Amino acid sequence: MEASSLEHHNRLEYCVTRLPYRQGRELKAVKVYTVASESRHLLIFGVPKINLQADLKTKLQGFGKLQSCISITSEMASKMELEAFTDVFAVKFERLEVARRVKKMLDARQFYGGILHISYAPERESIEELREKMLQRRQEVALRIRRNQRDEPPVPKKSREAK
Numbered sequence: 001m002e003a004s005s006l007e008h009h010n011r012l013e014y015c016v017t018r019l020p021y022r023q024g025r026e027l028k029a030v031k032v033y034t035v036a037s038e039s040r041h042l043l044i045f046g047v048p049k050i051n052l053q054a055d056l057k058t059k060l061q062g063f064g065k066l067q068s069c070i071s072i073t074s075e076m077a078s079k080m081e082l083e084a085f086t087d088v089f090a091v092k093f094e095r096l097e098v099a100r101r102v103k104k105m106l107d108a109r110q111f112y113g114g115i116l117h118i119s120y121a122p123e124r125e126s127i128e129e130l131r132e133k134m135l136q137r138r139q140e141v142a143l144r145i146r147r148n149q150r151d152e153p154p155v156p157k158k159s160r161e162a163k
Contacts, residue, residue, distance in 0.1 A: 022045050033120070044056070048085065059111070063105070
C-alpha cells in the first residue's frame with residue numbers, strides 16, 4: 001500500500017477556531033465518517049512497547065466481544081512514520097457498535113503512560129465484511145424510518161391551514 005492511502009490514520013490537530021458556543025468541554029479534531037469508513041477493524045497506535053498486548057486485550061474485552069488483537073508494528077513501520085518505543089495493534093470486534101464505542105471512549109486517552117490514537121481500518125475488511133456492513137446499515141435506517149413513522153403524531157388540520 002502507498003503511504004498516501006494510510007493518511008486517514010494520522011492524528012489530526014485539534015480544532016481551536018470553533019465559536020465558543022459550539023466548542024464543547026473537550027477540544028476535538030473534526031472528522032466525518034461515512035458508513036464505508038467505519039469498521040469493526042481498528043488500529044491502535046501509541047501503546048508503550050513494554051509487552052502490553054494482554055493488558056490491552058483485557059481492556060478492549062470490557063467493551064464487547066473481541067475477535068482478534070495482533071501486533072502489526074513492523075508492518076506499519078514500513079508504511080508510515082511511527083512514534084518511537086510504541087507498538088501498533090490491529091484489533092477486530094464482532095460488532096461495529098463495539099468498535100465505535102471503543103474509539104469514542106479510548107481515543108486520546110492514557111494507557112500505561114502512552115496516549116492512544118485509535119483509527120478505523122476499513123482497508124483490513126474483506127469484501128464480504130463490507131457487504132455485511134452495508135446491509136446492516138440499510139436495515140438500521142429502515143428500522144429508524146419505521147419507528148419514526150409510527151411515533152409521528154398526526155398534524156391537526158388547523159395548524160396545517162395556518163402555515
